[in-house]
Structures are given as C-alpha cells and as structure tokens.
Amino acid sequence: MKQIVPVQKNETLTVTIEDLTHDGSGVAKVKGYALFIPQALPGEKAEVKVVKTKKGYGFARLMNLVDESPSRVEPPCPIFHQCGGCQIQHMDYGAQLHMKQKQVKEVMARIGKLPDVPVHPVVGMNEPWRYRNKSQVPVAFQRGELVAGFYAKRSHHIVDMDECIIQHKENDLVVQTIKRLAKELRIPAYNEEKHNGVLRHIVARYGKTTDQVMVVLVTRGKKLPQKDELIAGIREAIPTVVSIVQNINNERTNVIFGKQTDVLWGETYLYDEINGIRFAISARSFYQVNPDQTNRLYQKALDYAxxxxxxxxxxxxxxxxxxxLFLAQKAKHVYGVEIVPEAITDAKRNAKLNHIDNATFAVGEAEKVIPWWHAQGVTADVIVVDPPRKGCDEALLNTMLKMKPERIVYVSCNPATLARDLRILEDGGYRTKVVTPVDMFPQTNHVECVAVLTLI
Known part of the structure; x- marks a missing residue:
C-alpha cells in the first residue's frame, strides 16, 4: 500500500520545532511525518514552506517566526544565510554546547547501544570566534570578476567574502591580499567546467604561538603568471609571512591539493607549539585547526591514558x-603509525625538534604494522586511535582486540562512527568508562570526542 505524504511541495504550514538533527536543522512533525528545517530551533513556532518531499521525511524553508526561542541570537556574520561554512551561528553558544552533548548521548544509545555510558558536558571555548589557524578558499570567475570565498549551501557557487569571523585575522589578510593582487596582475581564476585558468585555491596557515604565516597558492599548472610581482606583493602586504608555496593540481577533482608542492619563497615549514611541544608544519601537513582546543583535547587523552x-x-x-609526542612525555615508549609517508617524515622531524627519543614512527596501514610490531615483541599497554571520519578500520579493531591493551583511548571527529566502534570493542571484552566531547569547531555542527575503554 502506497504511503500518503501529509504535506505537498510548496505548501506553507505553521509548525512547532521539536528537536534538532545532528547538522543543526530543526525537526517538526506533521501527522508523524518529519520535516527538516535549517536555522529553526527547538520550541519555536514557525511558518515554513515545504521545498522537497520524500517517502519518510521532507525539507522545508523557514519563512517566518511566530514564537522565537530564547536561545536564538542574531548571527554576527553578514553572509551567514548564504554561506555553507557555519550551520549554527544563530544559536546561543551555551545552546550549541548543549546540542552537541545531546547529539553524542543519542548516538551512544542508538548506534552504540550504550545508553548508560557517562557523556560529560562539552568542553567549550571562552571565546568561540577567530579560532581557525587554517583557511582553504576556492577561487572562481563569477559575474565578470575574480571571487574567493566559501561555497553556498549544497552548491558550487562561491559566496565572495573578505572576512570570516571564525578564521584568525591573518588568514583573512592572506585571502584579501591574494584576491587584490590576482586582480591587479590579471592572474586568471580557475574555471571548474572548462578546466582552464590558473588560481584554484588560496590556502593560509597561521602559527598562533609564533605569529608565522604560510601562503599556499593552488594552481592548475606549473605556470604562474607575474610570479615575481605576486611574491613581492605578498611580502609587502603580510609582514608575518615566512613561506610562500605553490601547489600544482591539474586534475578535474574537488580535492584541493595536487601531488607537487614547490616553495616559491622562504621556508618549507612554519612552526607552532601546543603545550610546549614544537611542530614543523608543511603546506599539506594535517594539523588541528583550533590549537587552544587541541591542547584541551590532547590533555584529556593523556589523562585517560x-x-x-x-x-x-x-x-x-x-x-x-x-x-x-604528547604521550611520549609520560610514557616509556610510543610507537606511531600512519599511512601517509610525508606525515611520518614530519613526525620524525618533530620528535627530533623536541629532543624526544622515545618515539618510533612507521609508514603503513595500522592493521598491518601493529601485528608486525607485536611479532617483534612489542606489547602495548595503551593504544590510542584518532581515525578519520569513517572511524577505525575493522581489521584494526580486530588487531586491538587480539593485543588486549589495558586501555584504549579513542579520539573521534565523528560521534556516529565512534559509537559504532565502541560497540565492537565492548563486544570484544572492553568497557567504555566515559566519553568527553570537545568543541573544536564552534558555530558549526561538528564535535570531537575522546573516550576511554578498559579491558574487563
């Protein structure tokens, strides 16, 4: 029997918002049918217009607020409603933290079948603005001029911008400077459809403790018109710049970086410190974008270890x-494994930079390298994992269960895959003691977590 959807596309309704999704959209029910409404908050009564219907749920646009939530604030960013970068700037920061804790609790119960695991309040920021130390901005030619900014929601149309209030001001200066110089020097923007033009992305990196700036120009080919004038213009406008780098990406792809990176001027690295540990960061290094919260996150991981x-x-x-390197300060020996060769080169350099000699690093898949270490007589008392959004590889989970370390510390950027993996580890003989969420990305729907499991 065909299910009858109780709403029609383009229909206008007055609804009450009951909940929030993991991405910060409001949820209203119409005869049991869920409508997802971006920028609506729980407790609000709103006039909405249905924009899309599916069998079990639909999407609507917020048209008018009848009753407003006390948690609603005026977003300070002028392009908040167009840009897809921040999802919950319209929400009071305390409410953001509450939403993220609730989200983690719900996935622990629903996906992990762990309703009784303590989920601590989210570790928030005193000042939840201007925290990002890295900016990656696409460039295009729109309406007759070069633009650079962030993509509009669910599109590849760039919302032009000169300032992003979650970025450090030095990153804004880099974007403003490159846009101005590219226009003055007539350096053509990349055309995604025709796969021509030059400048694809502007990437800025900032070392908070050193006040150093790296500028990365991602181009379609090696040729960079007016290169000398461009370098001179960057150095004049940005006194704190220590590195100007060109990355070449000639592929038809949404991936930002290509394989070849050339230093045009200055250093290969910029430097930053977290809790006294110094890091050399290259153009393509993975380095957490919020150094203050990274310190809190890693201190929590260290406590749990x-x-x-x-x-x-x-x-x-x-x-x-x-x-x-955080762990090496307190451990007898740390073994680190990573599949990206350049990252391991950087890890070895960072160990040397900090005179840490009780850390060994290897390139490869963790699920292959760790059993090899085990065969060489390495027995882990503690295993720490900080996987990508997809979570731990199944073979790695099985490896950990075979090795039986006393404790597993799991750092996660995706609560759903964290909950899934905790369930597997629990079924293998571990118990999750606690989960602490850390707000690494204020004004967005993302939340990082650190959990600790002990062997039964």
Whole structure:
C-alpha cells in the first residue's frame, strides 16, 4: 500500500520545532511525518514552506517566526544565510554546547547501544570566534570578476567574502591580499567546467604561538603568471609571512591539493607549539585547526591514558606526531603509525625538534604494522586511535582486540562512527568508562570526542 505524504511541495504550514538533527536543522512533525528545517530551533513556532518531499521525511524553508526561542541570537556574520561554512551561528553558544552533548548521548544509545555510558558536558571555548589557524578558499570567475570565498549551501557557487569571523585575522589578510593582487596582475581564476585558468585555491596557515604565516597558492599548472610581482606583493602586504608555496593540481577533482608542492619563497615549514611541544608544519601537513582546543583535547587523552612512565603506547593514526609526542612525555615508549609517508617524515622531524627519543614512527596501514610490531615483541599497554571520519578500520579493531591493551583511548571527529566502534570493542571484552566531547569547531555542527575503554 502506497504511503500518503501529509504535506505537498510548496505548501506553507505553521509548525512547532521539536528537536534538532545532528547538522543543526530543526525537526517538526506533521501527522508523524518529519520535516527538516535549517536555522529553526527547538520550541519555536514557525511558518515554513515545504521545498522537497520524500517517502519518510521532507525539507522545508523557514519563512517566518511566530514564537522565537530564547536561545536564538542574531548571527554576527553578514553572509551567514548564504554561506555553507557555519550551520549554527544563530544559536546561543551555551545552546550549541548543549546540542552537541545531546547529539553524542543519542548516538551512544542508538548506534552504540550504550545508553548508560557517562557523556560529560562539552568542553567549550571562552571565546568561540577567530579560532581557525587554517583557511582553504576556492577561487572562481563569477559575474565578470575574480571571487574567493566559501561555497553556498549544497552548491558550487562561491559566496565572495573578505572576512570570516571564525578564521584568525591573518588568514583573512592572506585571502584579501591574494584576491587584490590576482586582480591587479590579471592572474586568471580557475574555471571548474572548462578546466582552464590558473588560481584554484588560496590556502593560509597561521602559527598562533609564533605569529608565522604560510601562503599556499593552488594552481592548475606549473605556470604562474607575474610570479615575481605576486611574491613581492605578498611580502609587502603580510609582514608575518615566512613561506610562500605553490601547489600544482591539474586534475578535474574537488580535492584541493595536487601531488607537487614547490616553495616559491622562504621556508618549507612554519612552526607552532601546543603545550610546549614544537611542530614543523608543511603546506599539506594535517594539523588541528583550533590549537587552544587541541591542547584541551590532547590533555584529556593523556589523562585517560593514565601513564606512569612504564607503559608502551601505540598511536594508530599518528599523523605528524601531535598526540604521540604528547604521550611520549609520560610514557616509556610510543610507537606511531600512519599511512601517509610525508606525515611520518614530519613526525620524525618533530620528535627530533623536541629532543624526544622515545618515539618510533612507521609508514603503513595500522592493521598491518601493529601485528608486525607485536611479532617483534612489542606489547602495548595503551593504544590510542584518532581515525578519520569513517572511524577505525575493522581489521584494526580486530588487531586491538587480539593485543588486549589495558586501555584504549579513542579520539573521534565523528560521534556516529565512534559509537559504532565502541560497540565492537565492548563486544570484544572492553568497557567504555566515559566519553568527553570537545568543541573544536564552534558555530558549526561538528564535535570531537575522546573516550576511554578498559579491558574487563
């Protein structure tokens, strides 16, 4: 029997918002049928227009607020309603933190079948603005001129901008400077459809503790018109710049970086510090974008590892060694593994930079390298994982269950895959003691978590 959808496309309704989705959209029910409404908040009564219907749910646009939530604030960003970068700027920061804690609790119960696991309040920021140390801005030719900004929601249309209030001001200066110079020097923007033009992305990196700036110009080919004038213009406009880099990406792809990176002027790296540990960061290094919250996140991971100085630790997705080097200060020895060769080169350099000699790094898949280490006699007391959004590889989860470390510390950027993996580890003989969410990305729907499991 065909299900009858109780709403029609383009229909205008007055609804009450009951809940929020994981991406910050309001949820209203019409005869049991869910409508998802961006920028609507729980408790609000609103006039909405249905824009799309599916069998089990639909989408609507917020037209008019009848009753407003006390958690609603005026978004300070002038392009908030067009830009797809921030989803919940219209929400009071306390309400944002509450929403993120609720989201983590719900996925622990629904996906992880762990309704009783304590989920602590979210570790928030005192000042939840201007926190990002890295900006990646696409460039295009629109309406007869070069523009650079962030993509509009669910599109590849660029919303032109000169300022982003979650970016550090130095990153804004880089974007403003490159836009101005590209126009003055007639450097053509990349055309996605025709696959021609030159400038694809402007990437800015900022070292908060060193006040150093790196400028990365992502271009379609090696040729960069007016290169010398461009370098001179950047150096004149940005006194804190220490590195100007060109990355070449000639592929028809949404991936930002290509394989070839050339230093046009200055250093290969910029430097930054987290809790006294110094990091050399190259153009393509993975480095957390919120250094203040990264410190809090990693301190929590270190607390949960409960190191006394006698433990052997394995860091299964070590990147450039950020967590590994934190752990090495308190552990007997740390073994870090990462699939990206350049990241391991950076990790070894960072260990040397900090005179840390009790860390060993290897390139490869964790699920292959760790059993090999085990065969060489390495027994882990603690395993730390910080996987990508898709979560841990199944083979790695099985490897950890076979190795049986006393504790597993799981750092996650995706609560849903965290909950899924915690369930697998629980079924394999571990118990999740606690989950602490950390707000690494204020004004957005994302939340990072750190959890600790102990062997039963």
């Amino acid at each position: 409960e190191l006394t100085g006698s433990e052997t630790v394995i860091d299964a997705y070590c990147g450039i060694g950020t967590i590994s």
